[in-house]
Amino acid sequence: MTVPKISLRGVTKSFGPKQVLRGIDLDVATGESVVVIGGSGTGKSVLLKCILGLMEPDAGSIKIDGEETTRLGDAERNRVMRKFGMLFQGGALFDSLRVWQNVAFGPIQSDGMAPARAREVAIEKLANVGLGPDIAELFPSELSGGMQKRVALARAIAREPEIIFFDEPTTGLDPIMADVINELVVKCVSALGATAVSITHDMASARKIGHRIAMLYDGKLIWQGPVGEIDHCGNPHVEQFIHGRAEGPIQMQVRKL
Amino acid sequence: MTIPVITQLGRMVLALMATIGAVSAFAGRAVQQTVRPPYFKAQIARQMLEIGYYSLPVVGLTAIFTGMVLALQSYTGFARFSAESAIPNVVVVSLTRELGPVLAGLMVAGRVGAAMAAEIGTMRVTEQIDALKTLSTDPFKYLVAPRLIAGVVTLPMLVLIADIIGVLGGYLVGVYKLDFNDATYLRNTIEFLQFQDVFSGLVKAAVFGFLITLMGCYHGYTSRGGAQGVGLATTNAVVSASILILTANYFITEAFFAR
Numbered sequence: 001m002t003v004p005k006i007s008l009r010g011v012t013k014s015f016g017p018k019q020v021l022r023g024i025d026l027d028v029a030t031g032e033s034v035v036v037i038g039g040s041g042t043g044k045s046v047l048l049k050c051i052l053g054l055m056e057p058d059a060g061s062i063k064i065d066g067e068e069t070t071r072l073g074d075a076e077r078n079r080v081m082r083k084f085g086m087l088f089q090g091g092a093l094f095d096s097l098r099v100w101q102n103v104a105f106g107p108i109q110s111d112g113m114a115p116a117r118a119r120e121v122a123i124e125k126l127a128n129v130g131l132g133p134d135i136a137e138l139f140p141s142e143l144s145g146g147m148q149k150r151v152a153l154a155r156a157i158a159r160e161p162e163i164i165f166f167d168e169p170t171t172g173l174d175p176i177m178a179d180v181i182n183e184l185v186v187k188c189v190s191a192l193g194a195t196a197v198s199i200t201h202d203m204a205s206a207r208k209i210g211h212r213i214a215m216l217y218d219g220k221l222i223w224q225g226p227v228g229e230i231d232h233c234g235n236p237h238v239e240q241f242i243h244g245r246a247e248g249p250i251q252m253q254v255r256k257l
Numbered sequence: 258m259t260i261p262v263i264t265q266l267g268r269m270v271l272a273l274m275a276t277i278g279a280v281s282a283f284a285g286r287a288v289q290q291t292v293r294p295p296y297f298k299a300q301i302a303r304q305m306l307e308i309g310y311y312s313l314p315v316v317g318l319t320a321i322f323t324g325m326v327l328a329l330q331s332y333t334g335f336a337r338f339s340a341e342s343a344i345p346n347v348v349v350v351s352l353t354r355e356l357g358p359v360l361a362g363l364m365v366a367g368r369v370g371a372a373m374a375a376e377i378g379t380m381r382v383t384e385q386i387d388a389l390k391t392l393s394t395d396p397f398k399y400l401v402a403p404r405l406i407a408g409v410v411t412l413p414m415l416v417l418i419a420d421i422i423g424v425l426g427g428y429l430v431g432v433y434k435l436d437f438n439d440a441t442y443l444r445n446t447i448e449f450l451q452f453q454d455v456f457s458g459l460v461k462a463a464v465f466g467f468l469i470t471l472m473g474c475y476h477g478y479t480s481r482g483g484a485q486g487v488g489l490a491t492t493n494a495v496v497s498a499s500i501l502i503l504t505a506n507y508f509i510t511e512a513f514f515a516r
Contacts, residue, residue: 049387052391053390054387054390054391074395078393078395081390081391081393082393084391085391086387086388086391088384088387088388089384090383090384092383092384092385092387092388093385093388094380094385094388095385105392105394106392106393106394109392109393109394109399110392110393110394155388155392159392
C-alpha cells in the first residue's frame with residue numbers, strides 16, 4: 001500500500017475549556033482532493049491550520065509523505081512548508097505590496113529567485129487564473145473581491161506546491177464568481193497534479209472541487225465518502241447540512257432574544 | 258471580604274508576570290533575528306524613513322518650543338540670583354541629557370509605535386502573518402527585526418537633530434528676547450558641554466527606539482479579534498512604550514550619573 005500524502009491520527013486541539021477537535025483521523029492520497037464540510041465554528045479552520053503547522057495540535061499525529069510534522073523546529077518546518085500552498089479565506093494579500101510582488105513573494109523571498117525572473121513567473125501565474133498583466137502593478141486594495149481571490153490563488157500556486165489548501169474559496173463571492181473560482185481551483189490543482197484539502201460550507205463548491213467529502217461535526221469527522229455518495233449517505237447530520245435545514249439533529253447554539 | 262481582594266491581587270500579579278514573560282520571549286526571538294542574516298534591507302530602509310524622516314517635523318517642533326520655553330523659564334528663575342549667564346548651559350544640558358531623548362521618544366511612540374501596532378495588528382487579523390509563514394518567511398525576520406533595527410539606529414539620529422534644533426530655540430529666545438550677546442550665548446553653550454551629556458542622551462535614544470518598536474510589534478503581533486483588537490493593540494503599544502521610556506530613562510540616568 002502506498003503512503004498517503006497526508007495522514008492524521010487522533011488529532012485533538014482545545015482552546016481553554018473548549019475542545020475544538022476531539023480526535024481527527026483522515027487520510028488523503030496523492031493527487032486526491034478532499035473537502036471538509038461543516039458549520040461555522042466547528043473547527044474547520046483549526047483543522048487546516050494544524051495540518052499547515054500554523055497551530056500545534058495538543059495530541060495526535062500529522063504525517064506529510066509519511067513524515068511526522070508535529071513538533072518540528074523552525075528550519076524543518078520551513079522545509080515542509082515548501083510543499084504547501086494556501087489560499088486564505090480573505091485572500092490575505094500583503095496590502096503594502098503590488099499584485100505581482102504578492103504573487104512573486106514566495107519565489108523571491110524564500111526561494112531566492114531574481115526579481116525580474118520572478119515578475120515573469122508572477123505574470124504567467126496571473127494568466128493561469130485569468131488575469132492580465134495590466135493589473136500586476138496595482139495594489140490589492142484596488143481590486144474587486146473576486147480579483148483579489150484570484151490573485152491569492154495565483155500566489156498559492158506560484159511555488160508549484162505539492163499540496164494546496166483552500167480555506168472557504170467561495171465565501172463572500174457572488175454565485176457566478178464563486179463558480180469561476182471553483183473552476184480555477186479544479187484547473188490549477190489538476191494542472192499541478194497537486195493534492196488538495198479544502199474547507200467550505202458551500203455545498204456547490206464542495207461538489208465541484210472535491211473527489212471526497214468529509215463532514216466535521218462536534219470535533220470529529222462523522223462521515224467520509226466519495227462526492228457521489230453524499231446524497232444517499234443515510235447520515236442525518238450530513239443530510240441536514242447538505243439540505244440546509246434548521247430542524248434536525250444539529251442544534252445551532254442560538255440564544256433566545 | 259479580604260479573601261476576594263487578595264485573590265484579585267494574586268490574579269493581577271500572575272497576569273503581570275505572564276505578560277513580562279511573553280514580552281521577554283518575544284524580544285528574545287526578535288533580537289535573534291536581528292543578528293542573523295539574511296537581512297531584509299528594503300524593509301529596514303523603509304522603516305528608517307518612516308521612523309526618522311517622517312518624524313522630523315513633529316520632533317523638530319517639539320524640540321524648538323522646548324528649547325525656547327527652557328530659556329524663558331530658566332531666565333525667570335536664575336534672574337532672581339543673578340545667574341543669567343548659566344542659561345545657555347542649562348538649556349543645552351537639559352536638552353541633550355533629558356528632554357531631547359525623552360520628548361522625541363514620547364512623540365515617536367505616539368506616531369510610530371501606534372502605526373506599527375496598527376499595521377502589524379491588521380496583518381494579524383487579516384491572516385497576512387499566517388500567509389507569510391505559508392510562504393516560508395519568518396514574520397519575526399520580515400516584520401519585527403527590520404523595525405527593531407531601524408528603531409535602534411534611527412532614534413539617536415533623530416535625537417541629535419532634536420538637540421540641535423532645541424539649542425537653536427533657546428538661542429533665539431536668549432538673543433532676541435532676553436538680550437544675550439549671540440557670541441556669548443553660543444560660547445557658553447559649547448564650553449561647558451561634556452561628551453557624556455550628549456552621549457548619554459544618544460544611548461537613551463537607542464534604548465527608547467528599541468522599546469518603542471518592540472512594543473509596537475509585540476502588541477500588533479499578539480492582537481486578536483478584528484478592528485477592536487487592533488484599536489486596543491494601538492493604545493497598548495503607545496501607553497506601554499511611554500511608561501517603559503520614562504522608567505528606563507530613570508535607570509539609564511542613574512547608571513550614567515549617580516556616583
